[in-house]
Amino acid sequence: SQQGEEDPQALSIQEGENATMNCSYKTSINNLQWYRQNSGRGLVHLILIRSNEREKHSGRLRVTLDTSKKSSSLLITASRAADTASYFCATDGGDYKLSFGAGTTVTVRA
């Protein structure tokens, strides 16, 4: 079973616009991570936010975490065609595994 639920399932934006996707989870976590996957290939780690952190930035990425609501959001600013991919949130519950959400498919139109 999947721990995280992501919203929306799919997102289509114009190049230069911002993209926001949300992740909700069910149980307590040590940290939450975001990954990107291009066309059914391997996943690439984007950012990790620990349970005692509320916001984190990495380049054009901004992640927030609200443990009281058990939710996180990923914002990609000034999107590029190369950002077209599927984005997954994954939670670490301290049991040596990541539980992934269903993913958000982002399409950036030129």
Next chain:
Amino acid sequence: KAGVTQTPRYLIKTRGQQVTLSCSPISGHRSVSWYQQTPGQGLQFLFEYFSETQRNKGNFPGRFSGRQFSNSRSEMNVSTLELGDSALYLCASSSEGSGGADTQYFGPGTRLTVL
């Protein structure tokens, strides 16, 4: 450093056969995890190994097994293949002993098709 490598990249098998997939982690990484990705179920955790010990196993039938060698390389085996085993199998390695608590570095995956 070289990334996580998985062999083979593509595999076609028939029902009832068995298959072994291999994963070489990033040099120095001692934790290796396996995930199955399908369109219907998404990314599902299979198992995690650290220093040759399995520390967690996902909710998969006993036909799915794995092991880790002293050099941290890992293999997973699926016996008596079923059509539903068709999936992308992803291996990931991590540098720390805390397993999923750390950044996971994924390989390109092995695409298994069962006919």
